[in-house]
Amino acid sequence: MSDPTDLSTSAASVTVNALRAAAERGDGDAVAELLAPDVVFHSPMTTRVAFEGRDEVTALHRDIFAVLDNLRTSEPLALGDARSFTFNATVRGVELEAVNLVSCNPQGQIVELTIFVRPLPGLATLFATLPPRVSTRRRGRPLGTLAAILTRPLAVVLHTADRLVPKFL
Structure with missing residues (x-):
């Protein structure tokens, strides 16, 4: 953790x-x-895709903000030019929590974002909602529709398992 007096004024903290x-x-x-x-930007859903460049990461954030509701963030933790903060939100009425890891260059610009999401039903709902939207924007409606067809059953299965499996524990 860096010096608490420095947290609010460093370029990374301001950013x-x-x-x-x-x-x-x-x-x-x-x-x-x-x-x-x-x-x-490193996706919470797969290591197979990273979003690169200001234009693509900006477009991705527009997609993210279009599917998340009631987004609330926490105070960040700091180590050097890296910051971490959590956020809570809902996607299609399902709660999720996330941790953002943010790395900044000396000018305070964000150079890397990594997000981790929990619980599994929240991640599954995000997975069923966001990739079809991103795929439609990047590759067209037919591939967006295919992404939706492939991701929605997983969300249903994981929501069902989340309701039933804890009863067996």
């Missing part, structure tokens, strides 16, 4: 506080202003 505020407002344009040109 992450602006990111949190933009997220709570659902403002993708404000996020764009915080990103380095070569930013990389």
Whole structure:
């Protein structure tokens, strides 16, 4: 943890506080202003896809903000130019919690974002909601529809398992 007196004034802290505020407002344009040109976003859903570049990561945030409701963030933790904060939100009425890891360059621009999501039903609902939207934007409606067909059954199965399996524990 860095010096607490430095947390609110460092370039990374200013950027992450602006990111949190933009997220709570659902403002993708404000996020764009915080990103380095070569930013990389690591998905919570797969290691097979990383979103790269300011334009793509900005578009992804617009998609994210379109599917999340009631997004609320926590105060960040700091180590050097890296910050971590949590957020809670709902997607299709299902609660989720996430941890964001944010790395900034010396100018305070975000160079890397990694997000981890829990619980499993929240992640499954996000997985059934966000990839079809992103796929439609990037590859067209037919592939977006295919993504929806492939992801929705997983969400149903995981929601059902989440309701039933704890009764067996």
